[in-house]
Amino acid sequence: MDSNGGRRKGGIEMYDRTRYFTVTADHLDGTPMLINECTAELERLHTLFFGKPKTNQCTNSQFRQLRPIRICDEEILNRARRAANGSRFERLWRGDWRDSYPSQSEADLALCNMLAFWTGGDSDRVDSLFRRSGLMRPKWDQRHFNDGSTYGGATVARACTRGVRS
Numbered sequence: 001m002d003s004n005g006g007r008r009k010g011g012i013e014m015y016d017r018t019r020y021f022t023v024t025a026d027h028l029d030g031t032p033m034l035i036n037e038c039t040a041e042l043e044r045l046h047t048l049f050f051g052k053p054k055t056n057q058c059t060n061s062q063f064r065q066l067r068p069i070r071i072c073d074e075e076i077l078n079r080a081r082r083a084a085n086g087s088r089f090e091r092l093w094r095g096d097w098r099d100s101y102p103s104q105s106e107a108d109l110a111l112c113n114m115l116a117f118w119t120g121g122d123s124d125r126v127d128s129l130f131r132r133s134g135l136m137r138p139k140w141d142q143r144h145f146n147d148g149s150t151y152g153g154a155t156v157a158r159a160c161t162r163g164v165r166s
Contacts (some may be wrong), residue, residue, distance in 0.1 A: 001032075010102070014046050046158055069120040073129060076118045089114050095134020112159035123160045126153065 022088040027033065069076070080089045091100065092114070097107030111133060112126055130136065130152070140152035149157075 006104075008103075009049055012049055014042070014049070052058070062154075069118070069122065069125075072124070076115075076129070080114060080118050092135060093133050093134075097135065104137070105151075106133065108140075108155050109159060111135055112155050116156075116159040121160045123156050126156045126160060130156070 062083075071079075077093070080086065080093075083089065088100070091097070091110075092107055092111040097104055097110075101107040101110065112130060113130050115126040116123075119129070131140070140155075141150050143149070144151040145154060
């Protein structure tokens with residue numbers, strides 16, 4: 001699929017790992033009885049809906065090579081607010097996402113991407129700061145993946161490894 005294992009766009013979601021699906025043995029009338037390998041077709045379908053994966057993404061180690069972040073959390077927040085996308089940061093920080101994002105999960109990732117940039121990809125600081133934001137909700141600490149990781153942990157990891165600014 002793509003570099004992060006899946007995507008969501010509108011009512012369509014596609015993943016190749018870290019999700020759990022329940023499959024029954026019930027056969028749906030009018031469908032084939034055979035199960036066929038169709039990875040190539042699924043990859044083409046994924047590209048059709050989501051486009052090609054981005055290749056110019058920073059890694060966590062590239063964040064740290066940019067500059068060590070040795071400033072307090074309040075200064076990080078102040079710098080983020082004064083940046084060119086500071087008004088968007090401030091809205092997300094307050095928890096105001098409905099006019100800019102189709103779902104709160106996408107807003108969560110956008111804020112984590114910004115925090116990852118400003119913290120130099122420090123996942124502990126991203127998590128700590130996010131918990132202070134208006135987007136924080138109980139879902140953050142709930143296990144959502146078959147590997148036992150939480151929604152928040154996975155969101156922070158995705159932001160800190162991809163290094164994408166939203």
